[in-house]
Structures are given as structure tokens and as C-alpha cells.
Amino acid sequence: MGSLYDDRDGKTYKTVKIGEQEWMAENLNYDVQNYKSSYRSWCYDNKDGKDGEVDNCQKYGRLYRWSVAIDSLTLAQEQGATCGYNTAGVGNCFVPNNWKGICPDGWHLPTTNEWNDLADSVGGSSFAGKNLKSSEGWDLIGGVNGSDEFCFSGLPAGYRNGSGKFATDYTYFWTADKSKNLSYRAYAMGIPYQKDVFVTGDRDVGVNAYSIRCVKN
Incomplete structure (x- = not known):
């Protein structure tokens, strides 16, 4: 286990070495500001700790649109790629290797x-x-706890769907890869609440909001 200090907002994240990779062992909780507020990120169930309510961003990290996850504004400025919100199906959308995103x-x-x-x-x-899930918390909302054998500590963070509703049948993580088949979709990795598998699928980039884990360069 190690740690990562994010000097943009002063947050510190746990990290873990698994195989040849070093991963964040917590979901990203960076409130990026250079996008319209309605397109940036969400706390699950819109609960952000105000008025004494639970802070789901602190607990689970934030849920991001893909265009924000890849930092489409910087991508356009530095690479000339057109991957912004509702623009992934037109123009020239690509993400370079080891792209920082947010x-x-x-x-x-x-x-x-x-x-x-x-x-x-x-x-x-x-x-x-099973091996990447946290060993507690999933069972409280109808899921099956994992073993957390490798200290990845995957949480039941849920996601925000295309209807603007929050759901807890999967936890999804965005990848940097566009779909090979459909220009308006990108790949995400999913952990079902009630199963032990780890799945890959292409999801609509314009509507869904998922968690982010970063990997070290």
C-alpha cells in the first residue's frame, strides 16, 4: 500500500501495487471546475454532505461523464480531438496512450x-x-461482499444512468477507450453487485456517469 497526494485540492488517496501496476485504492473525488456544473460530476443520490446529510462523494468518490473523465476540453486544445459532451459521434475523437484525463x-x-x-x-x-470488491458494504444494499484480497477496495458506488437516476446493480469504471463499433459509446468495466465477475462493455458517453480509478504512469 502507498499513497497519492493530489495537489489540486489537497486530497490524499490510498494506492496499491497489483502485479506490475500501481492503482488508486479509492475512487477519484476531484470536483473539476472547468465544465458546466450540470456536466461535471455527481455524488451518488445527489447527497454531498450539505445540511447534515451523508456525503456520498466522500464515501464513494464522484461519478463522472466520460467527456469529463478524459478531460475533453484539454484533449481538444492539445490534441485536436473532438470528444466532448454530445460530440463523440462527430468529428475526430481519439484518446492518446497514457492520457491523463482528470x-x-x-x-x-x-x-x-x-x-x-x-x-x-x-x-x-x-x-x-469478488477479489476486487471491498469486504463489506455490498450486502447492505442487496449485493454480495467481496474478499478484497488485493486491497483494491472496490466500493458499491453505483452509477448515474441516462435518465438521470441512480442505480445500484453495478459499479462501473470508465476506461480511456472509445467503442470500436459505435462512435457515441466508450468502454467501461463493471462489477455486478450480486456476482463475482468483472465485465467489459461499451456504454453511452453522453448520459452515463461512472466512477474513476487512475493508474500510475
């Missing part, structure tokens, strides 16, 4: 291959869900 300096948004390497390091996709 991760802290020295870290980047992982690709599908990097997530698959992680899954292989913890027993393969059939068991990775």
Missing part, C-alpha cells in the same frame, strides 16, 4: 487493456469482481 499528475485514465491486466493479476475475469 487524474492527478503522474497518473492516467486506464485503458481497457490495463483493466484486463488487473483482472488477470487477481484471478481472471470470472473471479476478479
